[in-house]
Amino acid sequence: MIWRRSKILVTTSSIQIIPIERIQEVEKGADVALLLMESLRKNRQTIKTGDVIVVTHKIISKAEGNVVDLESVSPSSFSIKSGKHLGKDPRLVEVILSQSRRIVKMVKGLIIAETPHGFVCANAGVDQSNVELGKIVLLPRNPDQSARKIRDAMKETLGAEVAVVISDTFGRPWREGQVDVAIGLSGIEPFVDYRGKTDQYGYNLKATVICTADELASAAELCMNKLDRVPAVIIRGYPFKRSEVSARSLARKPSRDLFR
């Protein structure tokens, strides 16, 4: 068979999702970027300009000391009543409220809340898994800034211009199960906006705006493992646009929210 070069016009290339493994246990005060780079070195992995690094928020929060000891919490009288009603530890309710600016739903053992960042999720993002028993991990205070720190360190130490996405696992209405989404961003435009573009038939795509930041977080989750400590992955080959947009822009504005 004759190999005809012109026949192998591949315009989009493939994307790789590469787990960063053997990341050390993260203690308060740890430098996450340093831990990631140490693992990369141990794993003989490299990072390249154009990579997207997705990091679960949990190791960020732990490093930043955004962890609460349940023992230290004194629930308010509302948290006690509400905890009894929902079948939840009143101290946990107290912590959830402390991390919320609006309660969306309180029902059947569940609190759906809006965080100060604007994200709507179960328990305002606080979580008891993958942390010492009796402790609760909160969301990072400023996940964009946490992402930025990792990005800057990679640039400085490795010379690689990467983008960083901080992820969390969120449920969603109407569909079973949870998926990973982006809650912190640095160096990446989170949306691909097709509005005003025309398809091959000349149709104007009026409403299509893809939240690729969330898709990157979801893709990364496929390589993570909630039990085996793979809290970060490299996504290589995804051609993103550089930008300094905050992940807060992923939270729907109240004026555009049909389900508020």
Added chain:
Amino acid sequence: MIWRRSKILVTTSSIQIIPIERIQEVEKGADVALLLMESLRKNRQTIKTGDVIVVTHKIISKAEGNVVDLESVSPSSFSIKSGKHLGKDPRLVEVILSQSRRIVKMVKGLIIAETPHGFVCANAGVDQSNVELGKIVLLPRNPDQSARKIRDAMKETLGAEVAVVISDTFGRPWREGQVDVAIGLSGIEPFVDYRGKTDQYGYNLKATVICTADELASAAELCMNKLDRVPAVIIRGYPFKRSEVSARSLARKPSRDLFR
């Protein structure tokens, strides 16, 4: 440097997302599996047992003739009134209603509807993009069956045991932008259920069920392009569990739906 094999214990491996390009224009009656295999051959790509093939529903619907000519639609009196109220073509409203079993929201030029499959999405999944002008593409009638046909054909012709995911682009409450989700499945368990499992600290993950089928669809979207005709991708290296679960199981059951 001494290469120490034991030091490179990588337990999770990387995942590849590979676009299947140069898929021919899909006409009514086309065999999608055949078109995909033809493209693979032209692109000198292979498919392997264990691959997940993600296909956008649009080429399935077109092949299955699930396309409506707007000219042929006579809107009901409700569709006329509602179209006027919403600022939508009454014929489009008529088609949306014909594809719905429940209207969730009708507001600001938008109809959020529940399809007979149980999926809640804008316009009951009907879409005017990437089809001849004046035509509307509906969701496949039975996306699981469409997935099954592709899977069976790949098995028979190429000897590869793949899983097939049919995807669509859905908006979601509380977050800006849309992401791709799974609406048809064959040969793959859509959830990874951590309930009852314990993390490294002995904490019992009470509520964590990841919808990896949706994450696979989202990951695939990163390699697709709404304008350049990449309607299918191969996801390689994702270790999924085989199952014959319907994608309808991804639609939240009314009894479990807090936002119904």
